Amino acid sequence: MATGKCPISSIYNVLVSAPLTKADLNSDAWQAHSFCAYCLREGEARAGSDRDFILCRNFFVHEWIATAERQRTTGLSMITNICDKFLTGQIADMLCGETTVSPRDILDRGAVIACDTPILTYGAVGRYCNVAWKILTQRAALMRDASTYLRPACIWADEAQLFTSEADARVQAVSRKYKLINISLTQSIPLLKGEMGGGPKADQQALAWLGNHSTKIFCGNSDMDTNRYCSALCGSEWVDVQGGSMPSRQGEYDLVEDALGRPTGNIPSISWNSQRLPTLQPEDFTRLRREDGHVQTVIFRNGLVFPDGRTWAERWFDQNQ
Structure with missing residues (x-):
């Protein structure tokens, strides 16, 4: 509201320059040099009666100051720890500079955007970057008017368990309506559950996530939990x-x-x-072969019955293509 945009660097600067005492609010030095003070002045001038701005102003003018120093320091440390990852190195240049591309380019122009921030190179920051692009693309796709022609869009995620979010199952449940295609490659169900936090909640989230992918292609796998799921699915x-x-x-x-x-x-x-x-025992999935660049698979698709009357079919794929 104050500047018309909200880069991560501005979030960081507002927090580290926020008033700590009531005396700061009346201090000429704080008013002159604090980015938080500048934003409050500009926000007051541009949107002084806006409900969201009033809540934000009250937070910094009243709640932030009244919060005990220990709790305030803890909260500030948590937020700045996240912001710092995006404000240094190559990630800062990619995410905190001028915007040259957005999810709208995918939806409106059919652009192909590769998020080249592998986790093995960038660690947690690479994961944040990939997840941010994924969530922004999902939100942009679901904001489209489904009653008009929609260009199909695809989110392709290799090692998809590393980029899941709690919103995935809800988004995938309505993706067909908005022509948003989700192609997810993962190794095993236990790996997927582990990345979702483990425990009963992760079990339910993983099953919902899997269930919303209508077409499933199973390759050779030695994980028995995954293979039991595949076996049960094939009837x-x-x-x-x-x-x-x-x-x-x-x-x-x-x-x-x-x-x-x-x-x-x-x-x-x-x-x-x-x-x-x-019809397929769990151990059958351990015998799916790989020969001369070709891989044997079992395909399952919701609502589809193959010519032999089964709900699954065996197919070979050429990995060289």
Whole structure:
């Protein structure tokens, strides 16, 4: 409201120059040199009656000063610790300079934007940068008027577990309406749950996240939790299961008597019954092969029945293309 824009550097400067005592509010030095004081003056002139500005002004003029020094210092340290990551190094040049590209370029012009801040190089800052781009693109896509023609947009995330957020499942639930495509590559379900914080809440978030991806492509995997999920998703079928027993003392076996269910004495017995078993066992996913640049997969898609009547199909992909 004060300057018309809100870069991270301005957030940092407002906080570190905020008044600490009531005396600061009347100090000529603070009024002259504090960026917070400058913003309060400009905000008063531009939007003095705006509800959001009034809340912001009251926070700095009353609440911030009244907060105990220990709590205030703790809060300031937490915020500045986050801001500092974006104000140094190459990240500062990419995020805190003049804006040359935005999510609107993806939605309006069909631009392809690669967020080249890998976590192995940039650490937590690289993760923040990727997640920020993802969330901003999601919000921009969902702000579009769904009643008009919408250019399809895609968010492609490799090692997607590193860039998840609590809003993902909610966004994906309505993505089709706004033509926002989500393509997520991840290694295993336990890895996904771990990055979501672990525990029962993460279990539910991970399942919701997976469920909102309508098409799933499973590759060879040795994680049994993941493979059990894949197996359950592919459904089950009736299978004839045979059984029997071998007595300790052999006798003459009468197949007709056995078929009629009559006692046959101490002789071998044969039985069979129908059981509902998975069409693909969990261990089947450990056997999916990779040969000469080609990878064997199992494809599942919500609401799709393949020509053989199954809800899944085996397909090979050429990794060289």
